Amino acid sequence: MSPNRGVVLNRRLIDYFDEAHYIPSLKSTTKDAVLDEMLQPLLRSGRIRDREIIMDMLVRREQLGSTAIGKGVAIPHGRSVAVPEMQVVLGRSEVGVDFDAPDGKPATLCFLIVAPPQDKQNHYLLLLGTIVRLVKDKKSRDRLHKAASFDEIRMLIQEVEPSG
Amino acid sequence: MDKTELLARIQDLDLMIHEVTDPASKGQEEGLGFAVIGLERLKEARRKLEEQVDRRSLSLYERVRSKYGRAVVPFQGKLCLGCFMTVPTSTLSRRKEGDELLLCENCGRILYWL
Numbered sequence: 001m002s003p004n005r006g007v008v009l010n011r012r013l014i015d016y017f018d019e020a021h022y023i024p025s026l027k028s029t030t031k032d033a034v035l036d037e038m039l040q041p042l043l044r045s046g047r048i049r050d051r052e053i054i055m056d057m058l059v060r061r062e063q064l065g066s067t068a069i070g071k072g073v074a075i076p077h078g079r080s081v082a083v084p085e086m087q088v089v090l091g092r093s094e095v096g097v098d099f100d101a102p103d104g105k106p107a108t109l110c111f112l113i114v115a116p117p118q119d120k121q122n123h124y125l126l127l128l129g130t131i132v133r134l135v136k137d138k139k140s141r142d143r144l145h146k147a148a149s150f151d152e153i154r155m156l157i158q159e160v161e162p163s164g
Numbered sequence: 165m166d167k168t169e170l171l172a173r174i175q176d177l178d179l180m181i182h183e184v185t186d187p188a189s190k191g192q193e194e195g196l197g198f199a200v201i202g203l204e205r206l207k208e209a210r211r212k213l214e215e216q217v218d219r220r221s222l223s224l225y226e227r228v229r230s231k232y233g234r235a236v237v238p239f240q241g242k243l244c245l246g247c248f249m250t251v252p253t254s255t256l257s258r259r260k261e262g263d264e265l266l267l268c269e270n271c272g273r274i275l276y277w278l
């Protein structure tokens with residue numbers, strides 16, 4: 001990484017990935033239960049307080065249209081006044097979760113992104129775009145699915161993070 | 165669910181609806197590959213939430229929203245995160261007295277305890 005990332009990003013996207021917010025093996029198998037399970041690390045680490053409001057927002061976002069983009073990946077996301085700062089939770093599922101994906105494939109990799117409504121640096125869309133780009137690339141996606149550890153996943157994200 | 169929580173939910177919904185209908189942000193979700201097909205369902209959900217809020221609070225929400233864009237703002241560390249003024253302790257203590265909305269005395273936004 002270049003030490004000079006310009007003035008736009010004073011926080012790198014990779015900094016939003018925290019091992020405490022990584023679930024290597026999701027227990028839930030339904031969409032709503034997975035959303036709930038993925039909020040738990042944020043509640044435990046005190047990053048969010050009001051589970052219900054955020055959960056409602058995520059469920060409603062799924063009603064707007066599935067956040068599964070196919071090939072085994074889902075990116076549930078949304079903004080809520082109950083989220084103090086943007087948070088990312090990464091979860092993996094061995095059996096897969098039915099996320100109403102366009103290709104019908106169950107999600108084995110879930111990136112949950114929640115953000116506050118105000119986001120002057122537009123990190124939310126940048127991060128969303130970065131993850132979408134990462135998982136749409138077959139090579140990266142295969143590496144993500146096969147990654148044995150959180151560090152491996154983190155490194156991959158670092159590789160595709162837009163610089164400057 | 166108290167009044168503030170209801171209005172917070174309405175605002176989250178309004179933001180979601182705005183993001184997929186406003187010309188400036190419309191198409192962003194689809195551009196990333198996400199399906200946007202259930203707008204009517206969101207509007208219906210909003211109507212249902214509205215029914216649970218009294219008319220006075222709802223019109224206050226709409227009024228503040230039309231003035232600032234967002235009516236419900238968090239307050240944290242005694243600061244209104246809408247105008248960044250300190251919320252007086254007297255205002256904070258009123259919160260304990262039931263289901264009244266807490267308003268920033270400086271800007272009039274509805275305060276959500278973050």
Ligand SMILES: [Zn+2]
Pocket residue numbers: 244245246247248249268269270271272273
């Ligand atoms: Zn204020």
